[in-house]
Amino acid sequence: MKFLVCISNVPDTTTKITFTPDNKELNKAGVQFVINPWDEYALTRAIELKEKLGGNVTVLNVGEADTEPNIRKALAIGADDAIRVNAKPTDAFFVAQQIAAAAKEGGYDIILMGKESIDYNGFQVHGMVGELLGIPTVAPAIKLDVEGNTATLEREIEGGKEIVEVATPFVVSCQEPMCEPRIPNMRGIMTARTKPLKVVEPTGEAARTQVTAFALPPKKQGVKLIPAESAGDLIKLLRNEAKVI
Amino acid sequence: MSVLVVVECDNGEVKKSSLEVASYGSQVAQMLGTTATAVAVGEATEANLATLGEQGISKVLHDNDSRLKDFVNGAYTKLIAAAAQQESAQIIVLANSNIGAAVGSRLSVRLQASLATNVVELPKMDGGQFVVKRGAFSGKAFSDVILSGERKIIAVKKNSMEPLHNAGQTATVEQFSAQLTDADFADAPKQVIMQEQAGGILLPEADKVVSGGRGMKGPENWNLIEDLAKALGAATACSKPVSDVDWRPHHEHVGQTGITVSPNLYIACGISGAIQHLAGVNSSKVIVVINKDPEAPFFKAADYGIVGDVFDVLPKLTQAVKELN
Known part of the structure; x- marks a missing residue:
């Protein structure tokens, strides 16, 4: 079975987000970039399934050369080979076209990715790739099992879940608690250095959306403290002052 | 058009x-x-x-x-x-x-x-x-x-x-x-399983949320969260460490890698306020923080706060809501 796992390169979850003075880009100074946490579920589950069923796990990233350390990290965790599409990931549609092109060429059975990236929070790429390839998408999935060429998935819906069966090929976007994301071990780190990493140039149409400015949320006025002894007063304030209950 | x-x-x-x-x-x-x-x-x-x-x-x-x-x-x-x-x-x-x-x-x-x-x-x-x-x-x-x-x-x-x-x-x-x-x-679900919701309020749709963290000390104490949520007509939620140790189900996890919520009222009980948790809740209109540690970072992001023991404060709040109604 051939797995394609799409990863994006995002600021670490502990990052305090700031922007360049013109507010057009993230201020990358001092920011550590990691594999998008949701993509780690996709990567680990693909590796687990490969170990069970046999096959090959390819990771794909759309990014410039500075994303290679995280691609190597994915190889160290257990992917077999990698593709880097040499371009800035300008928007979801642009990225989806790159993934679809690679998927067509490689003939993958299952295309996995995280639910969304923690920087753009698009939650779009999975559906776009499915539509571009004319195959089903299951998003967001919390469970994925494969037998023969049929997969059984649990898909999260508001207030519950659905059990879905699909035949390969299909696209799945993953989230917790699908698996326990793995971290690289020493042997993995050593072997990752020599695993193949192919760099390809982008294809398809330009982005359809463009970010013109970023902004931080407005700052809070400061906390109003209520003594614990008169905790009940809080409820009065929530009704009469904040008017939320 | x-x-x-x-x-x-x-x-x-x-x-x-x-x-x-x-x-x-x-x-x-x-x-x-x-x-x-x-x-x-x-x-x-x-x-x-x-x-x-x-x-x-x-x-x-x-x-x-x-x-x-x-x-x-x-x-x-x-x-x-x-x-x-x-x-x-x-x-x-x-x-x-x-x-x-x-x-x-x-x-x-x-x-x-x-x-x-x-x-x-x-x-x-x-x-x-x-x-x-x-x-x-x-x-x-x-x-x-x-x-x-x-x-x-x-x-x-x-x-x-x-x-x-x-x-x-x-x-x-x-x-x-x-x-x-x-x-x-062709991709129709084989089966749809709905969760049991405390008070029947869905977290992603809720306009009031009562959320608990590790300060609640264990799943057996969640009745305090549920009682206040029920009195307010709120949904219940939790922090990532709580769902990671299975005190509460994953679909209640609010934060950067869980659900992002933006209710009118978010009450955080025994949650310190790690940056990943704040990311999931900071578009809430009013944030209330209850924590015994006055240095908890969550107080900086809160509108109202009570420095105190959740086990003492929560029953008082529930009582006050009941009296108000």
Whole structure:
């Protein structure tokens, strides 16, 4: 079975987000970039399934050369080979076209990715790739099992879940608690250095959306403290002052 | 040219997030000098769909194919695409829900439309450009985004619009058929399992949330959270460490890698306020923090705070709510 796992390169979850003075880009100074946490579920589950069923796990990233350390990290965790599409990931549609092109060429059975990236929070790429390839998408999935060429998935819906069966090929976007994301071990780190990493140039149409400015949320006025002894007063304030209950 | 709004229904009722979406769509239609039509998905009744007139919708398209009761990506996408063609819709508005995201992303490719998800405000026309504001960096920031092309799809973040209530206005409900075939239902779910919700309030739709962290000391103490939530009519939630150790289910995990919520009231009990948790809640209108540690970072992001023991404070709050009612 051939797995394609799409990863994006995002600021670490502990990052305090700031922007360049013109507010057009993230201020990358001092920011550590990691594999998008949701993509780690996709990567680990693909590796687990490969170990069970046999096959090959390819990771794909759309990014410039500075994303290679995280691609190597994915190889160290257990992917077999990698593709880097040499371009800035300008928007979801642009990225989806790159993934679809690679998927067509490689003939993958299952295309996995995280639910969304923690920087753009698009939650779009999975559906776009499915539509571009004319195959089903299951998003967001919390469970994925494969037998023969049929997969059984649990898909999260508001207030519950659905059990879905699909035949390969299909696209799945993953989230917790699908698996326990793995971290690289020493042997993995050593072997990752020599695993193949192919760099390809982008294809398809330009982005359809463009970010013109970023902004931080407005700052809070400061906390109003209520003594614990008169905790009940809080409820009065929530009704009469904040008017939320 | 028109605006098409996708309304999700459940057990015959229009979901609250879809009332917001309908209100958003009708206001965009007004800006563009056109009308807003809705297309219903899920289990809907004509009587409830007609009330979408209160949110400024003039017409509702309803396909009463019973197979549309549960979400099926292929069928929903085809239905909405057909409605968009019939209405010559240039703007499609849907909820930033699991359904909205799944359908919106496929539609954007099929209809060659630009797409923005997680949108928090009405669009602006800026020098001939169509600009929307959306949440980015998991609640830590916003971005202004230009949507290009003839067609645009907007997924509106829950609780970011006040629903309109034009009393007495009704929408006409029209039967609509997208000529769906069995092939469109190939990815239909085999089974749908709903969770048991404390007090029946769904976390992603809730306008009040009571949330617990490690300070609650164990799952056996969650009755304190549930009692306050029940008294307030709130949903319950938790921090990541709590769901990681299985004190509470994963679908209650609020934060950067869980659910992002934006209720009117978020009450955090025994949660220190790690940056990843704050990202998931900081668009809440009013934040209350209860923690025995006065140095807990959450107090810096709060509107109201009580420095005290949750085991002492929570019963007092529940009592005070009951007295108020």
